[in-house]
Amino acid sequence: MAIAALASLALPAGAAAQAAGIRVVEVDSVRVDGSLGDWRGARFTPVGQGTDASMRFALGHDDEGLYVAAMVFDERLVRTSSPGAREDAVILTLSMPQRRGRRAVDLFLFAGVSGRGAASAGLGAFGRRPRPLSGVRIVEGPLRRGRGYVLEAFVPFSVLPGGERWEEARANIRYRDVDQEARPEVESEPALIDGVDARHLDRLVPLMATGGASGALGEFLNARGLGAARPSHDLRGDVAEDGRPERVFVVDRFLVITGPGYRGGSGYGYHQLPIEQASDVRDAELRDLTGDGQRELVIVLRQRNAQGERDLWQVMDLSGDSPRAIFGLEIRKAVTGSGSVEARVRVLRARRGAPEIEVRAHRASGLDAESYQEAPAADVEPILLPWGPIRARRYRWSGRGFEQTTEQANPRYRPPAPERATREAAPTEPAAPTEEQLLAAFRREARIRRGARPRFRMQANFAGDRAQETGLVYGRQLVIVGPGIQGGRSFLTYSIPAPTDDDLLDVSAADVTGDGRAELLFRVRQRFGEVEREVLAVHQVTERGFPRLLEVEVKRTQGDRVIENQVVARRGRLEIRPGRAVGWDASSWTFTRSEQDSAEPLLLPWQDRAVRYRLRGGRLAR
Structure with a gap:
């Protein structure tokens, strides 16, 4: 079995965690028996110093849950028959993504004491008193040397709020030490990352899992020399037509797609986005826009040249061997030194079949019909202008591509006055560029x-x-x-x-x-x-x-x-x-x-x- 925490020769454990994340290594089988016999060769990360109120820990995972192993050094173990916030405990803080924002919880792991109670677990909102948590396997055992104990636990993802997205979690771990039973007060609480409180949850660091989707991402980043990069978007959805969700990462200037059904589960796919820097990805989500039950990637990209910049609302098909753009709209154009113009886009729900995509002219700043001299885009649907003849358009997937379904005229449109011609001339098609x-x-x-x-x-x-x-x-x-x-x-x-x-x-x-x-x-x-x-x-x-x-x-x-x-x-x-x-x-x-x-x-x-x-x-x- 191979499981590891942080590895850094030059940095303290906390600084290494902030730089590289907390490693959670894929494991084949671990017996939760309090002996740590299955953890031979594991690299345990230190938290705290000395022989009192310190520990070393390692984390692992399989398909069902999270494993925690800790060697706790403590001269006196304080436990009660009803575990709570004022007794010795290993506390793992996890911040999980929710539909809106994140939710942080504290997972308490209590060692057992003969005659007083078995080892147990508790769960509470971050910084709050824990409540008993069932379904966790947890066992304590003796240290080989010194005073303290060994703690080993398996926590099913199903008992953690948002556990199905645990690989996106941010975390910290600390040891709470209470040395008086009569008047229990927290004497010390060494942590991997100091200074984390309800106002500074941004200091939590990501869990970095090996194996599975996260392992594929790590392999890709290392091959690219981007080992320190973190995904700006971590999306889940069925994109490979196999009924199982894939992971779609947007990281640096790349898309990385992986999952058990993607390419037969034998690898990952990637695609370099047509942008200059990671911040040019303005938004990304997975939505079914073709009505076939599989999701497409909707991504907003910012592109630049010497004349200015534009925002591109793009739909990408991820079902094949290589991601490909199947539709695009210009939704913002900025002219260097002059101003900008914007359009708005929304997806309209359909009772059946593919939804409609509506784009609508919105507003301009510093530009008008006379000063705006940009040529319409040729590679995507060009931006709708507030002063142009069209206020809005709708598109829908036809089976072959996205086709226009309706068009709404702009009631404020005023066609330019025709120039006086000195002689009649037949209209000519503009010459194609060389x-x-x-x-x-x-x-x-x-x-x-x-x-x-x-x-x-x-x-x-x-x-x-x-x-x-x-x-x-x-x-x-x-x-x-x-x-x-x-x-x-x-x-x-x-x-x-x-x-x-x-x-x-x-x-x-x-x-x-x-x-x-x-x-x-x-x-x-x-x-x-x-x-x-x-x-x-x-x-x-x-x-x-x-x-x-x-x-x-x-x-x-x-x-x-x-x-x-x-x-x-x-x-x-x-x-x-x-x-x-x-x-x-x-x-x-x-x-x-x-x-x-x-x-x-x-x-x-x-x-x-x-x-x-x-x-x-x-x-x-x-």
Whole structure:
């Protein structure tokens, strides 16, 4: 069994907890017997100092509940027959998310005393007297050395308010020491985090669970060098069409999706959001907007360029292998140095089927019909302006996409006076922008310096008819322009999920599905300590996005040892061959595949054969 608390060589336990959270490690089986025999090798975190009124603790979890183990050092145990707030106790404070805000409770764990009462548990509002709590297994035992006792407990999630969302809890732990039975007063109360009271619940620190969804998140963050990042949103809902809830984390600039039914429970999915910083995620929630019983992600993003910024209300489908945007509305635009304009959006409930989405023009500040010179958005539904001809629009899912259902005219709209024409001229369609104009617009939005050269350049038929599109990569930012991208009037961009620019080793285009159109092949390096691997990611190009078809490991190195598979993409097919091994063979290869790894495994030359991939069900499969 492996269970651990905080690990920090340079920081006191409390400071380490504030920096890294309180670890709660997934366990296979623990017997609650007061001996801590199942906790061998566990790293216990100290609370307090000395041989009186201090303890060391560790936390664990399984699917049913929370485990607490504590070695308490106390020269005298004070207990009564009716446990309350004025006697010795280990107190775990938990702040659980509720529908509105959070609720903090104190979980009291009382050791038993022969002839006076068995070990027991109590639960109360934070800072209040506890009431007896049933359903908890708790046993005390002797310390091997010194005066005090061992306390071991199992607390079912079902007895904790909001326990179904325990992984989102924030916590603290302390030891309450009372040394006089006749006049019981709290003599000392060392805590992992000092200064936590009803006015400072923000000082509580998150529980950091290993295993399960939280473990997958931790693995992703560590792989990205974001180990200290915390989710801004932790959402739950059925997004994978399996009837079970998934976890959707919004953390830094990424979405991370995991759950028992997601990708067969064998890994996690992630998506880099088109934003510059974590604070650009303004809001996020899961809602069923297509009427199929599965939820979509509704997310509000703030995007910037040199001219100003905009807020984008976006609907994302999370059911496939790669999250994809299926609808978007501009709901705010700000022009640098001038002002801003806003629209409001709401979801209208439906008795049956998909709900309607209503967007309504709202207000402007510092801008009017004459001063506002922004071109309407081409990639999403453009913002409704207070002075424009349309006051409101409604949209509903049709089975293929979100389509407009109604439109409300703006009674205050005044069409601009027509300019006098010197001669009659037939109306002409505005000329489509050139590819160079579109690329210049992209470089401005992406803040790419003038004169910067792309790292990779491709010309291929990615989408639409047989005409070719152009693909360029600046750093890790891909842009595609051409006739198949919204009729040649806009560009598509994608942030390639590589840890750094240097870790994006190659970008190429090849038809690997046999449909006559090219797919994108990204080769990305990932580092795990002294081990490096290269992953091949294959993405399709559509008018609206870049759905992922495959992710597979094709190379691994450790020192001078190497295994590199051979990738062959030609004639509408993708084949991966085992290739060669240097320094490794069947006896020296000790790696096992993590269940959280979303990439297909590396082919091993001594046991695997070449694999051909074909498009099946929206994925490249063997």
